[in-house]
Amino acid sequence: APDIPVADVKADLAKFQxxxxxxxxxxxxxxxxxxxxxxxxxxxxxxxxFTTKVQEFSSGGAKGYNLIADWPGGDESKxxxxxxxxxxxxxxxxxxxxxxxxxxILEVALAVAKADLKPAKHLRFGWWGDExxxxxxxxxxxxxxxxxxxxxxxxxxxxxxxxPNPGYFVYDDDARxxxxxxxxxxxxxxxxxxxxxxxxxxxxxxFKDAGVPxxxxxxxxxxxxxxxQAKAWGGxxxxxxxxxxxxxxDTAKNIDDTALDNHTDAIAHAVWELSS
Ligand code: DTR
Ligand code: CA
Ligand code: ZN
Ligand code: ZN
Ligand code: ZN
Numbered sequence: 001a002p003d004i005p006v007a008d009v010k011a012d013l014a015k016f017q018x019x020x021x022x023x024x025x026x027x028x029x030x031x032x033x034x035x036x037x038x039x040x041x042x043x044x045x046x047x048x049x050f051t052t053k054v055q056e057f058s059s060g061g062a063k064g065y066n067l068i069a070d071w072p073g074g075d076e077s078k079x080x081x082x083x084x085x086x087x088x089x090x091x092x093x094x095x096x097x098x099x100x101x102x103x104x105i106l107e108v109a110l111a112v113a114k115a116d117l118k119p120a121k122h123l124r125f126g127w128w129g130d131e132x133x134x135x136x137x138x139x140x141x142x143x144x145x146x147x148x149x150x151x152x153x154x155x156x157x158x159x160x161x162x163x164p165n166p167g168y169f170v171y172d173d174d175a176r177x178x179x180x181x182x183x184x185x186x187x188x189x190x191x192x193x194x195x196x197x198x199x200x201x202x203x204x205x206x207f208k209d210a211g212v213p214x215x216x217x218x219x220x221x222x223x224x225x226x227x228x229q230a231k232a233w234g235g236x237x238x239x240x241x242x243x244x245x246x247x248x249x250d251t252a253k254n255i256d257d258t259a260l261d262n263h264t265d266a267i268a269h270a271v272w273e274l275s276s
Contacts, residue, residue: 030062177215
Protein backbone atom coordinates (compact mmCIF):
# COMPACT_ATOMS: atom_id res chain seq x y z
CA ALA A 1 0.00 0.00 0.00
CA PRO A 2 1.22 3.55 -0.64
CA ASP A 3 2.30 5.85 2.16
CA ILE A 4 -0.52 8.38 2.69
CA PRO A 5 0.96 11.89 3.05
CA VAL A 6 -0.16 13.12 6.49
CA ALA A 7 -0.13 16.66 5.06
CA ASP A 8 -3.08 15.67 2.85
CA VAL A 9 -5.00 14.39 5.87
CA LYS A 10 -4.17 17.58 7.78
CA ALA A 11 -5.47 19.66 4.84
CA ASP A 12 -8.83 17.90 5.14
CA LEU A 13 -8.86 18.62 8.90
CA ALA A 14 -8.11 22.28 8.18
CA LYS A 15 -11.10 22.32 5.84
CA PHE A 16 -13.37 20.75 8.50
CA GLN A 17 -12.09 23.42 10.94
CA UNK A 18 -12.88 26.25 8.53
CA UNK A 19 -16.34 24.79 7.89
CA UNK A 20 -17.01 24.74 11.65
CA UNK A 21 -15.61 28.27 12.02
CA UNK A 22 -18.08 29.49 9.39
CA UNK A 23 -21.01 27.71 11.03
CA UNK A 24 -21.29 28.52 14.75
CA UNK A 25 -18.28 26.35 15.60
CA UNK A 26 -19.95 22.99 14.99
CA UNK A 27 -20.44 20.25 12.38
CA UNK A 28 -23.21 18.51 14.30
CA UNK A 29 -26.11 16.53 12.85
CA UNK A 30 -28.77 18.84 11.41
CA UNK A 31 -26.48 21.85 10.97
CA UNK A 32 -25.04 23.65 7.95
CA UNK A 33 -21.60 22.62 9.17
CA UNK A 34 -22.52 18.96 8.71
CA UNK A 35 -24.03 19.57 5.28
CA UNK A 36 -20.90 21.40 4.13
CA UNK A 37 -18.73 18.57 5.47
CA UNK A 38 -20.71 16.10 3.34
CA UNK A 39 -20.42 18.38 0.29
CA UNK A 40 -16.64 18.66 0.71
CA UNK A 41 -15.99 14.93 1.01
CA UNK A 42 -18.42 14.09 -1.81
CA UNK A 43 -16.82 16.63 -4.15
CA UNK A 44 -13.38 15.09 -3.76
CA UNK A 45 -14.67 11.55 -4.27
CA UNK A 46 -16.73 12.46 -7.36
CA UNK A 47 -13.70 14.16 -8.90
CA UNK A 48 -11.63 11.02 -8.25
CA UNK A 49 -14.06 8.67 -10.05
CA PHE A 50 -15.99 7.14 -7.17
CA THR A 51 -19.69 6.34 -7.53
CA THR A 52 -21.23 8.30 -4.65
CA LYS A 53 -24.67 8.29 -3.08
CA VAL A 54 -26.14 10.47 -0.30
CA GLN A 55 -28.55 8.44 1.82
CA GLU A 56 -31.13 10.49 3.77
CA PHE A 57 -32.66 9.61 7.13
CA SER A 58 -34.51 11.49 9.88
CA SER A 59 -33.29 11.89 13.44
CA GLY A 60 -34.41 14.22 16.21
CA GLY A 61 -36.68 16.12 13.85
CA ALA A 62 -33.82 16.93 11.47
CA LYS A 63 -32.67 15.36 8.20
CA GLY A 64 -29.48 13.31 8.41
CA TYR A 65 -27.19 12.18 5.62
CA ASN A 66 -24.83 9.26 5.05
CA LEU A 67 -22.32 9.46 2.18
CA ILE A 68 -21.57 6.13 0.48
CA ALA A 69 -18.75 5.87 -2.07
CA ASP A 70 -18.11 2.79 -4.23
CA TRP A 71 -14.88 2.20 -6.18
CA PRO A 72 -16.06 0.59 -9.43
CA GLY A 73 -14.95 -3.04 -9.93
CA GLY A 74 -14.18 -6.05 -7.78
CA ASP A 75 -16.43 -8.82 -6.57
CA GLU A 76 -19.44 -7.09 -4.97
CA SER A 77 -20.39 -10.25 -3.11
CA LYS A 78 -17.20 -9.72 -1.09
CA UNK A 79 -17.26 -6.02 -0.30
CA UNK A 80 -14.61 -4.54 1.99
CA UNK A 81 -16.11 -1.43 3.61
CA UNK A 82 -14.39 1.29 5.64
CA UNK A 83 -16.37 3.88 7.61
CA UNK A 84 -16.14 6.92 9.87
CA UNK A 85 -18.73 9.22 11.36
CA UNK A 86 -18.55 12.71 9.89
CA UNK A 87 -20.70 14.50 12.50
CA UNK A 88 -19.35 16.31 15.55
CA UNK A 89 -21.04 17.03 18.86
CA UNK A 90 -22.90 20.39 18.99
CA UNK A 91 -20.26 21.69 21.44
CA UNK A 92 -17.42 21.91 18.94
CA UNK A 93 -15.80 21.29 15.53
CA UNK A 94 -15.10 17.57 16.20
CA UNK A 95 -11.68 17.49 14.53
CA UNK A 96 -10.33 14.42 16.34
CA UNK A 97 -13.83 13.05 16.97
CA UNK A 98 -14.26 12.34 14.17
CA UNK A 99 -12.72 14.54 11.52
CA UNK A 100 -9.60 12.41 11.93
CA UNK A 101 -11.29 9.14 10.92
CA UNK A 102 -13.28 10.87 8.17
CA UNK A 103 -10.15 12.46 6.67
CA UNK A 104 -8.12 9.29 7.10
CA ILE A 105 -10.47 7.12 5.05
CA LEU A 106 -10.99 9.94 2.52
CA GLU A 107 -7.26 10.06 1.78
CA VAL A 108 -7.08 6.25 1.58
CA ALA A 109 -9.98 6.28 -0.88
CA LEU A 110 -8.24 8.96 -2.96
CA ALA A 111 -5.04 6.86 -2.90
CA VAL A 112 -7.05 3.89 -4.27
CA ALA A 113 -8.17 6.11 -7.16
CA LYS A 114 -4.68 7.55 -7.71
CA ALA A 115 -3.27 4.01 -7.94
CA ASP A 116 -6.24 2.98 -10.08
CA LEU A 117 -6.33 -0.10 -7.87
CA LYS A 118 -8.04 -3.17 -9.36
CA PRO A 119 -8.76 -5.22 -6.23
CA ALA A 120 -10.31 -8.70 -6.38
CA LYS A 121 -12.91 -7.60 -3.83
CA HIS A 122 -15.15 -4.54 -4.15
CA LEU A 123 -14.21 -1.46 -2.11
CA ARG A 124 -16.78 0.81 -0.43
CA PHE A 125 -16.36 3.75 1.94
CA GLY A 126 -18.98 5.34 4.22
CA TRP A 127 -19.24 8.63 6.12
CA TRP A 128 -21.97 8.41 8.75
CA GLY A 129 -24.45 11.02 9.94
CA ASP A 130 -25.59 11.46 13.53
CA GLU A 131 -23.32 8.93 15.23
CA UNK A 132 -23.28 11.17 18.30
CA UNK A 133 -26.97 10.58 19.05
CA UNK A 134 -26.41 6.83 19.00
CA UNK A 135 -25.05 5.53 15.67
CA UNK A 136 -28.24 6.70 13.93
CA UNK A 137 -26.84 6.98 10.41
CA UNK A 138 -24.89 3.74 10.38
CA UNK A 139 -27.85 1.87 11.89
CA UNK A 140 -30.08 3.27 9.14
CA UNK A 141 -27.59 2.11 6.52
CA UNK A 142 -27.34 -1.43 7.94
CA UNK A 143 -31.14 -1.65 8.13
CA UNK A 144 -31.37 -0.48 4.51
CA UNK A 145 -29.00 -3.27 3.42
CA UNK A 146 -31.26 -6.01 4.79
CA UNK A 147 -29.96 -9.39 3.65
CA UNK A 148 -27.24 -7.66 1.60
CA UNK A 149 -25.16 -7.39 4.78
CA UNK A 150 -24.07 -10.90 3.76
CA UNK A 151 -22.17 -9.30 0.87
CA UNK A 152 -19.94 -7.42 3.31
CA UNK A 153 -16.65 -9.30 3.74
CA UNK A 154 -15.70 -6.83 6.48
CA UNK A 155 -16.51 -3.44 7.96
CA UNK A 156 -13.58 -1.36 9.28
CA UNK A 157 -14.42 1.51 11.65
CA UNK A 158 -12.23 4.54 12.32
CA UNK A 159 -13.49 6.84 15.08
CA UNK A 160 -10.73 9.02 16.62
CA UNK A 161 -7.32 8.21 15.09
CA UNK A 162 -5.35 11.40 15.86
CA UNK A 163 -5.63 11.88 19.63
CA PRO A 164 -3.13 14.45 20.99
CA ASN A 165 -1.86 12.10 23.74
CA PRO A 166 -2.18 9.05 21.52
CA GLY A 167 -2.66 5.36 22.10
CA TYR A 168 -2.75 2.55 19.59
CA PHE A 169 -5.82 0.38 20.16
CA VAL A 170 -6.88 -2.31 17.70
CA TYR A 171 -10.47 -3.62 17.65
CA ASP A 172 -10.49 -7.22 18.89
CA ASP A 173 -13.88 -8.19 17.49
CA ASP A 174 -12.59 -10.35 14.62
CA ALA A 175 -9.23 -12.16 14.83
CA ARG A 176 -8.49 -12.02 11.08
CA UNK A 177 -9.07 -8.26 10.90
CA UNK A 178 -7.27 -7.61 14.19
CA UNK A 179 -4.20 -9.44 12.84
CA UNK A 180 -3.98 -7.34 9.68
CA UNK A 181 -3.67 -4.19 11.78
CA UNK A 182 -1.43 -5.71 14.47
CA UNK A 183 1.01 -7.08 11.88
CA UNK A 184 1.36 -3.65 10.27
CA UNK A 185 2.07 -1.93 13.59
CA UNK A 186 4.59 -4.67 14.41
CA UNK A 187 6.53 -3.82 11.23
CA UNK A 188 6.63 -0.23 12.55
CA UNK A 189 7.74 -1.37 16.03
CA UNK A 190 4.60 0.18 17.51
CA UNK A 191 3.02 -1.75 20.37
CA UNK A 192 -0.77 -2.08 20.29
CA UNK A 193 -3.47 -2.94 22.82
CA UNK A 194 -6.90 -4.48 22.37
CA UNK A 195 -9.66 -1.88 21.96
CA UNK A 196 -12.48 -2.66 24.41
CA UNK A 197 -13.72 0.80 25.51
CA UNK A 198 -15.69 1.36 22.34
CA UNK A 199 -17.67 -1.87 22.20
CA UNK A 200 -21.20 -0.93 21.23
CA UNK A 201 -20.32 2.77 21.18
CA UNK A 202 -19.51 3.49 17.56
CA UNK A 203 -20.55 2.70 14.01
CA UNK A 204 -19.13 -0.83 13.95
CA UNK A 205 -21.85 -1.90 16.41
CA UNK A 206 -24.79 -2.11 13.96
CA PHE A 207 -22.57 -4.04 11.50
CA LYS A 208 -21.41 -6.45 14.23
CA ASP A 209 -25.03 -6.96 15.36
CA ALA A 210 -25.87 -7.88 11.74
CA GLY A 211 -23.14 -10.54 11.72
CA VAL A 212 -20.59 -8.61 9.65
CA PRO A 213 -16.93 -9.15 10.68
CA UNK A 214 -15.73 -5.82 12.10
CA UNK A 215 -12.35 -4.29 12.86
CA UNK A 216 -10.82 -0.89 13.31
CA UNK A 217 -8.44 1.41 15.11
CA UNK A 218 -8.72 3.93 17.96
CA UNK A 219 -6.21 6.41 19.44
CA UNK A 220 -8.02 7.06 22.73
CA UNK A 221 -10.55 9.44 24.28
CA UNK A 222 -11.13 10.54 27.88
CA UNK A 223 -9.55 7.55 29.64
CA UNK A 224 -6.18 8.26 31.34
CA UNK A 225 -2.85 7.07 29.85
CA UNK A 226 -0.94 4.85 32.30
CA UNK A 227 2.81 4.94 33.01
CA UNK A 228 3.26 1.71 31.04
CA GLN A 229 1.34 3.13 28.07
CA ALA A 230 3.40 6.35 28.13
CA LYS A 231 6.56 4.22 28.13
CA ALA A 232 5.30 2.31 25.07
CA TRP A 233 3.69 5.16 23.15
CA GLY A 234 5.22 8.40 24.44
CA GLY A 235 3.01 11.25 25.49
CA UNK A 236 1.97 11.99 29.08
CA UNK A 237 1.01 9.47 31.73
CA UNK A 238 -1.77 10.53 34.07
CA UNK A 239 -3.42 12.59 31.32
CA UNK A 240 -6.36 11.75 29.03
CA UNK A 241 -5.60 10.45 25.54
CA UNK A 242 -7.83 13.31 24.31
CA UNK A 243 -8.69 15.89 27.00
CA UNK A 244 -10.86 17.77 24.48
CA UNK A 245 -13.14 14.81 23.77
CA UNK A 246 -16.63 16.24 23.09
CA UNK A 247 -15.38 19.70 24.00
CA UNK A 248 -15.14 22.95 22.01
CA UNK A 249 -11.33 22.56 22.13
CA ASP A 250 -11.48 19.53 19.79
CA THR A 251 -9.99 21.77 17.09
CA ALA A 252 -7.36 21.27 14.36
CA LYS A 253 -4.72 21.81 17.10
CA ASN A 254 -6.13 18.83 19.03
CA ILE A 255 -4.26 16.33 16.83
CA ASP A 256 -1.00 14.40 17.13
CA ASP A 257 0.41 14.30 13.59
CA THR A 258 2.46 11.13 14.14
CA ALA A 259 -0.57 9.21 15.41
CA LEU A 260 -2.67 10.52 12.50
CA ASP A 261 0.07 9.49 10.06
CA ASN A 262 0.55 6.00 11.53
CA HIS A 263 -3.17 5.26 11.72
CA THR A 264 -3.86 6.47 8.18
CA ASP A 265 -1.01 4.35 6.79
CA ALA A 266 -2.33 1.35 8.75
CA ILE A 267 -5.77 1.89 7.18
CA ALA A 268 -4.22 1.96 3.70
CA HIS A 269 -2.38 -1.28 4.44
CA ALA A 270 -5.55 -2.99 5.63
CA VAL A 271 -7.65 -1.81 2.67
CA TRP A 272 -5.04 -3.00 0.16
CA GLU A 273 -4.48 -6.32 1.92
CA LEU A 274 -8.11 -7.22 2.69
CA SER A 275 -9.32 -6.44 -0.84
CA SER A 276 -6.55 -8.29 -2.68
N1 DTR B 1 -15.77 8.48 19.46
C1 DTR B 1 -16.79 8.35 20.49
C2 DTR B 1 -17.24 6.92 20.70
C3 DTR B 1 -16.15 6.12 21.34
C4 DTR B 1 -15.76 6.18 22.64
N2 DTR B 1 -14.77 5.26 22.88
C5 DTR B 1 -14.49 4.61 21.72
C6 DTR B 1 -13.59 3.60 21.42
C7 DTR B 1 -13.53 3.11 20.14
C8 DTR B 1 -14.38 3.67 19.14
C9 DTR B 1 -15.30 4.68 19.43
C10 DTR B 1 -15.33 5.13 20.74
C11 DTR B 1 -18.00 9.16 20.08
O1 DTR B 1 -18.21 9.42 18.90
O2 DTR B 1 -18.74 9.58 20.99
CA1 CA C 1 1.88 8.41 5.92
ZN1 ZN D 1 -16.66 9.41 17.55
ZN1 ZN E 1 -18.18 11.68 19.88
ZN1 ZN F 1 -14.19 -4.53 20.78
